[in-house]
Amino acid sequence: MNKKILCSIQSSILQVMKQLDQNAQGIVFLVDEAEKLKGVITDGDIRRAILDGFQLSDDIDKIVKDNYVYAHEGDNIEDILQKFNYMIKFIPIVDSDQRIIDYYEYRQRVRMPIAQPQIDGREYEYLTDAFTSTWISSSGEYITRFENEFSAYCTTRYGVAVSNGTTALHLALTALNIGPGDEVIVPDLTFAATINAVLHAGAVPVIVDIEEEGWCIDPKEIEKAITERTKAIIPVHLYGQPCNMKAIMEIAGRYSLRVIEDCAEAHGAEFAGQKVGSFGDIGCFSFFGNKVITTGEGGMCITSDKQLEERMRLFRDHGMSKERKYYHTVVGFNYRMTNLQAAIGVAQLEKIELILSWREKLEELYRAEFSKSSIIKMQENKLLNRKKITWLVSVMVQGDRDRYMEKLKKEGIDVRPFFIPLSEMDLYKQYVFSDTNSKRIAKSGMNLPTFHKMTEANILKIGMIIQKTAAEANSMVEI
Numbered sequence: 001m002n003k004k005i006l007c008s009i010q011s012s013i014l015q016v017m018k019q020l021d022q023n024a025q026g027i028v029f030l031v032d033e034a035e036k037l038k039g040v041i042t043d044g045d046i047r048r049a050i051l052d053g054f055q056l057s058d059d060i061d062k063i064v065k066d067n068y069v070y071a072h073e074g075d076n077i078e079d080i081l082q083k084f085n086y087m088i089k090f091i092p093i094v095d096s097d098q099r100i101i102d103y104y105e106y107r108q109r110v111r112m113p114i115a116q117p118q119i120d121g122r123e124y125e126y127l128t129d130a131f132t133s134t135w136i137s138s139s140g141e142y143i144t145r146f147e148n149e150f151s152a153y154c155t156t157r158y159g160v161a162v163s164n165g166t167t168a169l170h171l172a173l174t175a176l177n178i179g180p181g182d183e184v185i186v187p188d189l190t191f192a193a194t195i196n197a198v199l200h201a202g203a204v205p206v207i208v209d210i211e212e213e214g215w216c217i218d219p220k221e222i223e224k225a226i227t228e229r230t231k232a233i234i235p236v237h238l239y240g241q242p243c244n245m246k247a248i249m250e251i252a253g254r255y256s257l258r259v260i261e262d263c264a265e266a267h268g269a270e271f272a273g274q275k276v277g278s279f280g281d282i283g284c285f286s287f288f289g290n291k292v293i294t295t296g297e298g299g300m301c302i303t304s305d306k307q308l309e310e311r312m313r314l315f316r317d318h319g320m321s322k323e324r325k326y327y328h329t330v331v332g333f334n335y336r337m338t339n340l341q342a343a344i345g346v347a348q349l350e351k352i353e354l355i356l357s358w359r360e361k362l363e364e365l366y367r368a369e370f371s372k373s374s375i376i377k378m379q380e381n382k383l384l385n386r387k388k389i390t391w392l393v394s395v396m397v398q399g400d401r402d403r404y405m406e407k408l409k410k411e412g413i414d415v416r417p418f419f420i421p422l423s424e425m426d427l428y429k430q431y432v433f434s435d436t437n438s439k440r441i442a443k444s445g446m447n448l449p450t451f452h453k454m455t456e457a458n459i460l461k462i463g464m465i466i467q468k469t470a471a472e473a474n475s476m477v478e479i
């Protein structure tokens with residue numbers, strides 16, 4: 001036991017304050033010469049006593065109450081846990097002679113987050129460098145470096161860093177001149193930013209169904225939904241899975257459609273050996289805190305088309321002419337990323353292969369755990385030509401998905417349901433073309449914790465909770 005938590009009952013208020021300052025726990029246990037427990041004092045108790053007019057030189061026993069909480073050696077642990085609340089974080093334990101022998105400390109239960117940024121590389125070093133350079137706004141060498149290095153990683157020529165993934169999509173649509181009167185085809189299962197960007201551009205979204213196996217936009221549905229107003233397709237590489245880019249690019253070519261890839265969840269994924277984001281006219285990425293690599297908030301548009309790059313820079317930077325300061329040629333935005341964010345991005349990109357590799361290993365551990373399960377179906381990872389990456393481990397659950405989620409959450413395990421299909425929200429219903437697979441898949445899908453410090457034991461625990469919940473559900477059916 002840490003003796004710094006003990007203090008003599010004969011102390012003055014000042015002496016107790018010094019002890020509190022030393023142990024930094026916010027609490028002391030008051031004892032007599034035989035270490036028998038006589039009271040408990042917190043820094044809040046002292047504060048209240050001083051406000052009530054007590055002097056620092058007064059004896060501490062004047063302010064000790066006798067209804068303090070403690071436990072006896074051998075007490076039932078459940079009973080002791082009951083005594084903890086938001087005020088009481090430490091409980092002394094005494095033996096039969098009232099002598100203090102130990103104490104319980106309340107600690108936050110082990111929690112498994114759904115995701116956690118891994119910023120243990122050179123992020124802090126580069127961030128400080130950017131900070132001390134005073135280039136903390138949206139010019140600076142880290143911006144240029146991040147744009148060049150990330151676009152090179154994706155095998156495109158140009159990168160235009162932006163404030164987030166949503167502005168990346170809107171900027172791409174704007175640069176491609178897509179607006180009122182145009183239709184843009186989007187998948188039913190995606191994060192709503194995809195369709196919101198289309199609506200902000202003033203275009204009409206057309207929502208189509210996803211593939212049964214890959215969960216990504218279905219090329220057959222794309223082709224069915226095309227009209228003479230269709231201008232573009234936004235394939236979303238959902239949960240790390242690349243779309244069928246061969247079929248999509250072939251359709252786009254045949255109907256002269258633009259393609260904007262939403263790669264927010266699939267940094268580094270490949271189709272037929274080629275990186276996502278490099279197939280369409282523009283690839284859009286997000287670097288939000290839970291994505292594969294992060295800059296806090298941030299995004300990027302990548303392209304190999306010089307004209308598109310220039311148009312994106314123009315719109316990103318207020319539409320201001322490069323030749324003539326404060327002369328505006330288009331109604332632009334301020335969608336810039338800061339040099340501070342880019343500094344973090346450069347450091348993140350340095351270890352993207354490492355990040356992708358631990359993510360993949362984690363997913364393999366999950367696969368092994370669920371390989372014999374009849375309840376959990378892991379996301380497909382062996383589709384022809386598609387090399388998926390692991391963003392959030394994604395599974396489909398047989399039975400009542402919400403019940404499994406509830407049980408896992410109760411144990412401190414952060415799980416997420418799949419996105420709600422756009423077709424199921426009043427806001428977007430009017431834009432639906434087809435939505436059969438998406439409804440079924442979304443209803444039973446969930447994302448499981450995918451963070452760097454996750455262990456095999458963590459995954460085992462998740463597997464056990466799922467099994468137990470299934471067993472309970474079965475026995476309920478039998479009754």
Ligand SMILES: *Cc1c(COP(=O)(O)O)cnc(C)c1O
Binds near residue numbers: 262
């Ligand atoms: C995260 C995400 C976005 C939006 O990115 P932000 O940086 O949060 O604006 C867009 N599309 C998809 C599919 C996403 O997952």
